[in-house]
Amino acid sequence: MESCTINSPLGHTKIIGNDEGVSSISIVDSEDKISETIPEPLQKCAEQLMAYFENSLKVFDLKLNPKGTEFQKKVWKQLETIPYGKTMSYLELSKQLGDAKAIRAVASANGKNPLWIIVPCHRVIGRDGSLTGYAGGLHRKQWLLNHESQNKQQSLF
Incomplete structure (x- = not known):
């Protein structure tokens, strides 16, 4: 490596x-x-x-080789389907994976994602729209979501 x-x-x-x-x-x-x-x-x-x-790339095209369990890899693959600038709740993600009751396991796999940004775990939020756990810190998760927002707040000064 x-x-x-x-x-x-x-x-x-x-x-x-x-x-x-x-x-x-x-x-x-x-x-x-x-x-x-x-x-x-x-x-x-x-x-x-x-x-x-630099805002000139929205979709990554890389050969990935993350280490994890089959379940983790399945969750990470599903994360890749969340479009740039969009978010999804942990519950929605669990349902897409076929089991709404697996929400804790899905959240755990999300938290173990080894491919920061490329596999966009930052796009997963709480059902109520709240920012929930993020290995890189919630301030970074907020920054990434703001970065991808299509309605960026312009500074007045």
Whole structure:
């Protein structure tokens, strides 16, 4: 596995993967140094993440290779169907997966998503519209949802 750390508007972002695909993308709150070079298997991912942050990319096209259980992978695959700028509740996600009663298991799998932003777990919210748990912190989840909002608030000053 190869890795690199890039800078993003939300902090240092660590990418891990190889020729089989990207296996992990995460925010690191430590002072990991920004990589001077990006390994070839991770270059496309780094480029697409930066394009996302620059508002020039809404759909990622990457080879992914996350590690997890079959159930987790099923949940993560379903997360990829939530369109840019849209949200879904944990209950809706559970129903789409075929079992409304599996909401806790779905929420747990969502929280273990190793592919930050690419597999958009930030687009899953509470049934009442509230922001609920997010491994990267609720402030980052709010930032991402605002970033993807089609009705962006313009600053007056």
